Amino acid sequence: MSDALDPTPYDALLLLSFGGPEGPDDVVPFLENVTRGRGIPKERLKEVGQHYFLFGGVSPINDQNRALLDVLRKDFAEHGLDLPVYWGNRNWAPYLTDTLREMVTDGHRRILTLATSAYASYSGCRQYRENLADSLATLRAEGLEPPRVDKLRHYFNHPGFVRPMIDGVLTSLADLPDDVREGAHLAFTTHSIPHSAADTSGRVEDHGDGGAYVKEHLDVARLIADAVREETGVEHPWQLVYQSRSGAPHIPWLEPDICDHLEERHAAGAPAVVMVPIGFVSDHMEVLYDLDTEAEAKAAELGLEVRRSATVGADPRFAAAIRELVLERAATENGRTVTPCALGALGASHDLCPVGCCPARAPKPAAAGVDSPYA
Ligand SMILES: CC1=C(CCC(=O)O)c2cc3nc(cc4[nH]c(cc5[nH]c(cc1n2)c(C)c5CCC(=O)O)c(CCC(=O)O)c4C)C(CCC(=O)O)=C3C
Numbered sequence: 001m002s003d004a005l006d007p008t009p010y011d012a013l014l015l016l017s018f019g020g021p022e023g024p025d026d027v028v029p030f031l032e033n034v035t036r037g038r039g040i041p042k043e044r045l046k047e048v049g050q051h052y053f054l055f056g057g058v059s060p061i062n063d064q065n066r067a068l069l070d071v072l073r074k075d076f077a078e079h080g081l082d083l084p085v086y087w088g089n090r091n092w093a094p095y096l097t098d099t100l101r102e103m104v105t106d107g108h109r110r111i112l113t114l115a116t117s118a119y120a121s122y123s124g125c126r127q128y129r130e131n132l133a134d135s136l137a138t139l140r141a142e143g144l145e146p147p148r149v150d151k152l153r154h155y156f157n158h159p160g161f162v163r164p165m166i167d168g169v170l171t172s173l174a175d176l177p178d179d180v181r182e183g184a185h186l187a188f189t190t191h192s193i194p195h196s197a198a199d200t201s202g203r204v205e206d207h208g209d210g211g212a213y214v215k216e217h218l219d220v221a222r223l224i225a226d227a228v229r230e231e232t233g234v235e236h237p238w239q240l241v242y243q244s245r246s247g248a249p250h251i252p253w254l255e256p257d258i259c260d261h262l263e264e265r266h267a268a269g270a271p272a273v274v275m276v277p278i279g280f281v282s283d284h285m286e287v288l289y290d291l292d293t294e295a296e297a298k299a300a301e302l303g304l305e306v307r308r309s310a311t312v313g314a315d316p317r318f319a320a321a322i323r324e325l326v327l328e329r330a331a332t333e334n335g336r337t338v339t340p341c342a343l344g345a346l347g348a349s350h351d352l353c354p355v356g357c358c359p360a361r362a363p364k365p366a367a368a369g370v371d372s373p374y375a
């Protein structure tokens with residue numbers, strides 16, 4: 001026998017992501033998939049379409065996911081973890097339903113899912129679970145026996161997610177001109193969501209006042225700010241801010257927006273700001289457009305020095321973290337007691353979303369939770 005790592009009961013890993021257009025002709029159908037039935041103003045869709053056209057109609061997210069698949073497969077092979085890795089998306093090819101069908105056809109019955117969203121929220125968690133339930137229902141309607149699908153816990157506070165971001169901030173600080181480095185502020189940024197979605201994010205006991213979504217982001221921001229202070233000996237002022245807002249103007253979403261924040265920091269005398277996109281796992285369009293294009297232009301207009309620190313992307317430490325999370329969950333499923341790995345004040349997130357976690361406005365079946373209609 002070798003000392004191969006044992007992922008049983010799991011027989012495959014599914015990388016589940018958002019999806020994005022791969023060329024100009026894909027942009028409008030992609031946006032229709034994303035916004036089906038969600039009342040996003042037409043003006044906003046036209047604007048978001050333009051962001052994609054600026055980049056040739058290609059979202060960076062697909063190549064990011066391909067890079068992550070490569071590094072995961074390499075890490076698993078190097079560590080003797082025999083677990084095939086598949087990839088499916090919510091909004092564009094390869095579509096989740098097609099990937100799940102392929103997995104079933106290949107004989108997989110116990111699937112563990114890695115979603116490319118690290119935090120609790122309807123958009124980042126339950127919506128993916130609803131997509132899984134929809135796809136399983138489709139397979140059942142086709143006469144296939146649905147596999148059992150579980151989902152890895154939220155990994156926002158896993159060292160393999162946090163440490164690469166700490167290094168990213170240190171690199172961005174080092175890249176600033178000497179005369180502004182010490183006074184630089186840190187703007188930790190994530191996707192804005194409606195107050196109503198934030199306040200009901202996470203478990204019922206986390207609801208209210210920004211919910212688990214805000215608590216989790218604040219915990220990661222504090223961890224990074226503390227580590228940066230320890231490393232540099234400088235206390236950089238920091239704040240959690242938001243970006244990529246959509247929805248009707250009269251509905252409250254999390255604020256301040258990164259661009260307003262840059263203006264406000266500049267007016268308050270900050271010489272430089274490092275934008276730290278802790279809400280994003282890789283360089284999505286939100287990062288390349290909303291930060292690197294729009295926020296950078298705002299900073300240039302203000303004459304404010306800004307840098308944008310790296311997302312985790314395909315960092316080998318992130319791949320190693322996923323391997324550890326897979327083995328941790330496999331051990332738990334096998335009835336072994338494990339100490340889950342997590343930094344910060346909140347502790348490891350739950351394995352199985354409880355009833356009432358990140359509720360939808362209109363209840364729909366969701367897989368991979370306590371209330372899953374699938375075993
Ligand atoms: C919390 C969160 C994440 C992080 C978790 C995760 O990663 O899953 C995320 C990720 C992403 N969101 C993305 C794209 C879009 N999100 C939209 C709309 C919305 N997102 C929301 C929230 C989130 N979104 C919300 C509350 C809306 C409003 C309406 C709705 O509830 O649907 C729209 C519609 C137009 C617009 O309003 O912008 C688009 C095009 C892409 C792909 C980017 C690329 O191509 O690189 C990614 C990774």
Ligand SMILES: [Fe+2]
Nearest residue numbers: 123191244286
């Ligand atoms: Fe989004």
